[in-house]
Amino acid sequence: MITGEYEKLQEIAKYNVCSEHKANLEVAWVDKHWVLRCGADGGHYPASVTRNPSLVQMFKEGEELPGPIADNVRKRLTKEAKMVNENKEGTSLALLPKVDLGSGVQLTEKVITQLVNYAKKYDLDPELGHVVFMYGKPYVTLDGYLYHARRSGAAYSLESRPMSGDEHDAYNLGSTDYGWLATVTLIITQEVYTGLGIVTYKEIKEPSKNDPQLPAHPVVANNPQLLCQKRAEWQALRRAFPLEGE
Numbered sequence: 171m172i173t174g175e176y177e178k179l180q181e182i183a184k185y186n187v188c189s190e191h192k193a194n195l196e197v198a199w200v201d202k203h204w205v206l207r208c209g210a211d212g213g214h215y216p217a218s219v220t221r222n223p224s225l226v227q228m229f230k231e232g233e234e235l236p237g238p239i240a241d242n243v244r245k246r247l248t249k250e251a252k253m254v255n256e257n258k259e260g261t262s263l264a265l266l267p268k269v270d271l272g273s274g275v276q277l278t279e280k281v282i283t284q285l286v287n288y289a290k291k292y293d294l295d296p297e298l299g300h301v302v303f304m305y306g307k308p309y310v311t312l313d314g315y316l317y318h319a320r321r322s323g324a325a326y327s328l329e330s331r332p333m334s335g336d337e338h339d340a341y342n343l344g345s346t347d348y349g350w351l352a353t354v355t356l357i358i359t360q361e362v363y364t365g366l367g368i369v370t371y372k373e374i375k376e377p378s379k380n381d382p383q384l385p386a387h388p389v390v391a392n393n394p395q396l397l398c399q400k401r402a403e404w405q406a407l408r409r410a411f412p413l414e415g416e
């Protein structure tokens with residue numbers, strides 16, 4: 171079990187910084203427990219963490235990047251989109267995934283147009299993955315909400331952490347399930363919005379209907395903890411920065 175805990179914390183340290191100091195994290199052995207530690211103040215044990223966005227992430231969230239960097243990111247996204255859209259009919263929207271990300275079914279031109287209109291209605295960018303089609307429905311992604319929050323101009327902080335053992339029990343989660351809690355705090359009003367993220371072991375292990383050797387939900391299966399954290403962030407952001415009429 172100790173190894174499992176260490177690995178989980180290692181993964182958190184890889185994608186996150188200390189919420190308070192925005193400093194890198196390491197996993198330390200303290201009082202017979204593995205804990206996260208940041209380097210600030212001669213060793214600080216943060217209660218919550220904040221995801222450290224990659225350049226691609228920043229670009230998708232609408233952050234202004236220097237021209238050559240933005241160009242490189244766009245090139246990379248175009249390459250990724252080409253892989254997702256391989257053998258799919260072309261449209262002018264090169265970066266838009268042309269498949270239902272839940273079922274894998276190819277989207278028709280009509281559905282793609284719907285999706286684009288849906289994004290426009292909320293001032294989101296379909297080519298930056300702000301909206302996707304998931305099991306037959308349009309869906310605003312975490313990147314979409316981060317972009318929307320940035321455009322609102324409101325200063326806020328976003329923090330998250332894995333559930334404690336007691337919280338884990340309170341939500342009836344098994345020892346192999348993941349649970350995260352996120353909070354958005356609006357800096358000026360100090361209003362707090364919370365979000366809950368859960369990834370179940372069943373969801374991780376569910377085999378694909380087409381090929382039982384493959385997972386049904388590859389994104390969940392490959393990075394369950396990161397996805398769980400993102401789900402919690404998504405819910406907190408959705409509550410703090412709702413899209414009117416969504």
Ligand SMILES: [Zn+2]
Binds near residue numbers: 188191193208
């Ligand atoms: Zn710290």
